[in-house]
Structures are given as C-alpha cells and as structure tokens.
Amino acid sequence: MTTANLYYLAIALLLLCTLACQPAQQTLAEQHTPTAHFIVIGIDGMSPDGINNAPTPNIDWMMQNGAYTLTARAVLPTSSSTNWASMLMAAGPEQHGVTSNNWERDDYVLPPVVTGTEDIFPTIFDAIRKQLPTAETGAIYHWDGFGRLFEKSAVNYDKHIDSEQGTTDEAGRYIKDKKPKFLFVHLDHVDGAGHGAGHGTPEYYQAVARADSLIGQIIQATKDAGIFDQTVFLVTSDHGGIGTGHGGETPDEILIPFILSGPGVKKGYKIPHPVYTYDNAATVAFALGIELPNACIGRPVKTAFEGYNLPDGETVVANEALAEPVIYPKREGHKAAGGLFIDSVPEVRIETMEKDGITYYTLDGNEPTETSTKYEAPFALSHTAVVKAKTYKNGVGSQSYIAYFRVADSKTKSGLKYSYYEGEGWMYLPSFKSFKPVRTGAAIEPSHDQVQGHREQTFAYVFQGFIKIDTLGEYRFYTNSDDGSKLFIGDELIVDNDGDHGTRERSGKVDLSPGLHPIRIEWFNGGGGYWLNCYYRGPGIPKQIIPADVLMPVKPL
Ligand SMILES: [Zn+2]
The missing domain is CATH 2.60.120.1560 (Jelly Rolls)
Incomplete structure (x- = not known):
C-alpha cells in the first residue's frame, strides 16, 4: 500500500468514526450530491466597493440567486501571489510560504509545510487529479504570474492569455469543447485600473462593469455547452485596494467578495459568518465531494449550500457582515473622514447603512457601545474631536467608522x-x-x-x-x-x-x-x-x- 493509499484509508476511517459519533451534521455531508461542474472566476483587485458602485447585473443576479458575502477576508500581505495561492491551496502564507509577489518556486524565504506532486504546497488541482483522476480541469488566466501557483502536471488545460477579452473567449471555447469538471478563470484588468486610475475612480468602476459583462459571457458559455444547470460558480477576488495600490492592512484592501451560485446553493442568502479566502478551495472540494490534505486550514462554506445551517445558538455573525455607518464628510481613498474647519462649526452627519440598525457614537475616540450616545440627528461640533460611530443590531456591532474633525480659529496663530x-x-x-x-x-x-x-x-x-x-x-x-x-x-x-x-x-x-x-x-x-x-x-x-x-x-x- 502506498502512503497516498494509506492516507485515504485514514480519511475513510476518520469519516466513519465521525459519522458514528456525530450523526446529524455528517449524514448531511454524506448526502451532499457532488457538483458536476465548478467554475471559479477570480477578478484581480475587484473590491466590494467596486461591486457596490459599478453596474454589475450578472453579479447582482448571482447574489439574488446564490449565497454571498461582500466581506470575506483576503490574507496579508494583500498582494496577488499570496492571495491566489491561498485560494488555490486552502492555506495561508504561513503554510504555503507564498509570502509576497516576489515568491518564485525556486526563490522563497519560507518553505511550504508540505509539498504535493510538484515542489509547492498542494493545490485543489492536485487534490482533484488524485481523487478524480479522469476529471477534466483547466486554468485560464490573464496574469502570467498566476501560472506558477499550481501544479502544471495536475491540470489538463493550462493557458495564459494577455487580455481580459481573450481570456474570456478562451474560457468560453474551453467550456463548450471540454465541459470541465473544474475551471479557474483569472481576469486582471480591474487590478490594472486600480493601479492606473485608482480604486474608487470612474475608470475603476468601468473596469468592474466590464468584468461583470465578461462573467456574463462565461455563464453564457455554460448555457451554450448545456451544463449551466449543473455548474456552481464562485466569483471572488484576491484583494481590493486603496488609492492606486494594495498590499497593506486596511479593510479597503483586505475585504473581498465571495459569491456562489448554482445547483444546491441557497438563493439570495447573505452568508452571516466570517469567510476567508483560503475557504475557496475547501468549498470547491466540498462541492466536488473530495478531501483536502490536513495541512490545509480552509473550511468549506457549507452554509452556502441547501441543507446546511449555522448550529442553533451559534453567534458567529461577523462584525463585517453588518454595514458600518458613514460619517460625513466621508472618507475617500487615503483621505480620512471629517475635515479641517477654519472659523466654521462643522456639522456631524451620520448615516446608518444597516436596515433596522441603531447607531451609537463617541467623541473621545472610545469604541462606541450600546450605552454610548445614540445618534438621532446631525449635531454641531465646536471643538476638535475624533468621532467614532458603530451600528448595532440584535446585540452584534458593525465595524466602527472614524472621522477626524479639526476646528481651528484663524485669529489664534495656529499651524x-x-x-x-x-x-x-x-x-x-x-x-x-x-x-x-x-x-x-x-x-x-x-x-x-x-x-x-x-x-x-x-x-x-x-x-x-x-x-x-x-x-x-x-x-x-x-x-x-x-x-x-x-x-x-x-x-x-x-x-x-x-x-x-x-x-x-x-x-x-x-x-x-x-x-x-x-x-x-x-x-x-x-x-x-x-x-x-x-x-x-x-x-x-x-x-x-x-x-x-x-x-x-x-x-x-
Ligand atoms: Zn495589483
């Protein structure tokens, strides 16, 4: 018996044992019908803000007919290689060692904890190849760097194309021709717009709108191929951005969309609990009915699927799942909310963005709680203050929103x-x-x-x-x-x-x-x-x- 066989025997025994001990949850897992086709569409640099502010009819359709969160988290650093690797490997940089964009297969600082078929931390492609040896799999990508992050020998079709339209066309052809079990499509142009014009600019939103129409073309290809009804789609991103960059630790950079739709996926379901980018491959594995090596840390987002709910009484609602309030003048890119007011009295206006939420605020920099001042109407500030606001709903708080109001008098010589x-x-x-x-x-x-x-x-x-x-x-x-x-x-x-x-x-x-x-x-x-x-x-x-x-x-x- 080979080590690989021993490994699967161990998993089988473990599964049997867990089945015996915990019938409720595991029986459901047994009953989950494996998905016939799974397509991940990764849009480089597409932030939740991009989806919220660009016309995205296809993504909106997926959210209405699928399960989603717009506050999934990428990993640090919020650079592309680290995050695509985490997605494919169901592990973070601490496990796979892709700690920056400078990573190369033969040039890294931190070695991977395990290697699979090739000299990298094993990816979802490797797991599929081993457990579903005849499955057709493909990776079609706009950014050539993506191509070094998975096992070339584990993928049937491996293609880098230099434009977003070319990549999409190729994906469409491949879907119609081969009806793959698993396909990963990567589009890079939104990241390009973020670096060029800047995140949150009209050019950026235009690029997101274009990504949405390309997603529509990929969905259409599955219809043309006659596999649409048997295909689960997952639209996500490696990171967001701020100003003309990313790589840092801000919510603008680390929050990403995670949107599933297809057979067996709940409809119009907002995933309330935290989702991490390394849950991506684990979710693919779950849907396809295969296992990942135990070196992985990602967990399948089971609640996205029919028949799987949060355990009763479990309060794993993410702070980020509640929309944070906005204090005006609001922050834009690196520009903090609030502002400098010379010889004038600023008016603080707070907008509650969460339906049925109640917003509380503080003026001393302390974290607002449900015992802080409740926001009811705009108010004037006669002095410099750090205004923090937070929305609560059913005892759960959103992230807090911070604004810096500076009040200065031109007669006293300040500055x-x-x-x-x-x-x-x-x-x-x-x-x-x-x-x-x-x-x-x-x-x-x-x-x-x-x-x-x-x-x-x-x-x-x-x-x-x-x-x-x-x-x-x-x-x-x-x-x-x-x-x-x-x-x-x-x-x-x-x-x-x-x-x-x-x-x-x-x-x-x-x-x-x-x-x-x-x-x-x-x-x-x-x-x-x-x-x-x-x-x-x-x-x-x-x-x-x-x-x-x-x-x-x-x-x-
Ligand atoms: Zn980038």
Whole structure:
C-alpha cells in the first residue's frame, strides 16, 4: 500500500468514526450530491466597493440567486501571489510560504509545510487529479504570474492569455469543447485600473462593469455547452485596494467578495459568518465531494449550500457582515473622514447603512457601545474631536467608522511654517541644509492638502513650528506619506518613513513633558502621486490627525 493509499484509508476511517459519533451534521455531508461542474472566476483587485458602485447585473443576479458575502477576508500581505495561492491551496502564507509577489518556486524565504506532486504546497488541482483522476480541469488566466501557483502536471488545460477579452473567449471555447469538471478563470484588468486610475475612480468602476459583462459571457458559455444547470460558480477576488495600490492592512484592501451560485446553493442568502479566502478551495472540494490534505486550514462554506445551517445558538455573525455607518464628510481613498474647519462649526452627519440598525457614537475616540450616545440627528461640533460611530443590531456591532474633525480659529496663530524646495532625481529626502527654499509660507496642518502651487515631481516641504503638550507621558507620532517623510521632535528623529514609496504609515514614540516642543516634518515626492498626513496619540488623546489647534508656527512671547 502506498502512503497516498494509506492516507485515504485514514480519511475513510476518520469519516466513519465521525459519522458514528456525530450523526446529524455528517449524514448531511454524506448526502451532499457532488457538483458536476465548478467554475471559479477570480477578478484581480475587484473590491466590494467596486461591486457596490459599478453596474454589475450578472453579479447582482448571482447574489439574488446564490449565497454571498461582500466581506470575506483576503490574507496579508494583500498582494496577488499570496492571495491566489491561498485560494488555490486552502492555506495561508504561513503554510504555503507564498509570502509576497516576489515568491518564485525556486526563490522563497519560507518553505511550504508540505509539498504535493510538484515542489509547492498542494493545490485543489492536485487534490482533484488524485481523487478524480479522469476529471477534466483547466486554468485560464490573464496574469502570467498566476501560472506558477499550481501544479502544471495536475491540470489538463493550462493557458495564459494577455487580455481580459481573450481570456474570456478562451474560457468560453474551453467550456463548450471540454465541459470541465473544474475551471479557474483569472481576469486582471480591474487590478490594472486600480493601479492606473485608482480604486474608487470612474475608470475603476468601468473596469468592474466590464468584468461583470465578461462573467456574463462565461455563464453564457455554460448555457451554450448545456451544463449551466449543473455548474456552481464562485466569483471572488484576491484583494481590493486603496488609492492606486494594495498590499497593506486596511479593510479597503483586505475585504473581498465571495459569491456562489448554482445547483444546491441557497438563493439570495447573505452568508452571516466570517469567510476567508483560503475557504475557496475547501468549498470547491466540498462541492466536488473530495478531501483536502490536513495541512490545509480552509473550511468549506457549507452554509452556502441547501441543507446546511449555522448550529442553533451559534453567534458567529461577523462584525463585517453588518454595514458600518458613514460619517460625513466621508472618507475617500487615503483621505480620512471629517475635515479641517477654519472659523466654521462643522456639522456631524451620520448615516446608518444597516436596515433596522441603531447607531451609537463617541467623541473621545472610545469604541462606541450600546450605552454610548445614540445618534438621532446631525449635531454641531465646536471643538476638535475624533468621532467614532458603530451600528448595532440584535446585540452584534458593525465595524466602527472614524472621522477626524479639526476646528481651528484663524485669529489664534495656529499651524506651522513651511519651506518649499525643488530638486532632481530624489529617491530619499535630500539634506535640506544644502538647498535654498524656492519659497516659504504658512500651512495650518502639515499635509499635502494645505500647500498649493508646487510642481508635480521632485519637490519637498519642510514644516516647522511647535506642538503644545498638556500632559506628561508617552506620545506616538505617525506620518502617512507618498513618498518619504520624517518627523522630528526637537532634534530627535521620531518617525523615519523615508524612501521612494506609495502611501504608507510609519510611527515612533517619545516621552514628552507639558509645554511647547519644536516639531519638524520633512516630506518629498519623487514622482507619481503624493500624499502627506500626520497623526499622533498620547495620554487621553486618541490617535488623530495632529490638529491645527495644538500647532503654532512661532513660540508666543
Ligand atoms: Zn495589483
């Protein structure tokens, strides 16, 4: 007997044993009729926001006639290779070792915990090949990097095509020609629009709408092939994005759609519990009636199928399954909600997005609970505040939504001085001592938003002045910048966020005594987009954009 046979014997024994011990759930599993055909359509970089804001009649149809969540989670880092691997392997980077886009089969840092037929963590293709040896399987993909993430020898049809339309046409031909048991189609153009025009832009939504029409063409191909009624579809994505990028840890980047439809799948069912991207292959395996190696961590999303419900009394409702409220002015991309109000009183308006939900808020940065102030009507703020709002329904809370309202008075001299510089070929912050500023001025906050009239590339700003500290203690400062930035208190470098990079946050801490402390922020843009926001937190001060009213350009006499 080979080890593989031993392995399946062990699984069979285990199944028998579990059947004997737990009849209810496992008998159902036994009864689940394997799906004849399963097609995963993965749209690179398609966020839930994209689906919510682009016309997507085919995806909408799948949601109305299927089971879905728009708040499934990808894995970190939110880069493509890591997430496609996790989907195919029913495991995370900790297991399969595809920890970044730089991963190659012969060049990695973390080896996979197990290998299958080839020198990678085994994928769903490998499991199908071993357990359903005659099954027809295919992988047709728009991004060539996808092709290194599965066993070439386990797939009947393996094709990379350089355009979204070509990939879809090829998938259609293949479906009609071979009626595959399992097919994975990957489309890349939405990610391209995210990197080019930016997530949340009209161009991005246009790309999502196009993806939807291509999904429609793939569905149509199964109808033409006469297998539509026997095919389960799963539409998902590897990650979302923010600004013109992804890879980070924000909800905008990590939340993904997970939408199933087809025979045996519930209709119009919003999956209430958490779903992870590595549940993808486990769900395919469950639907096809095969097993995955125990090195996998993904679990099938059984509740998506008829006959499977959450156990009674189980409260695994995900916070993300409840729509979070929105505070206006709302956040957009990297721009935080709230805003800077000079000589004016902001009105805080909160919208509850969850039907029958009740929204509570706080003004001190604390997490809202059902004992916090209930939101009933817009209210005015006369001072700087961190507003946090959270919607509750049946005792379950949504994620909280944060807005930073900064209130400043132009008569009191708040804000910082700035010096503006121009240079050539900067990859790091220049040494400003050897440069003469092109001009100087005043900015009420150290932010790209508060300086104008500069060129688009190779420019830099130095913001200087004083920060007022009321309470002795430890303070943490943050810069969120594209490209590099540094923040100094006195002569001490507190935040080193230097280098040529997209919008990213770095922080550092310092002990401060009450009084005025010199603060200096250096920031440059080499090329491409630019961004700067500075935050701090301290004793009794929740993390927030450093507000103008604690900054002053000169020490008062
Ligand atoms: Zn990308």
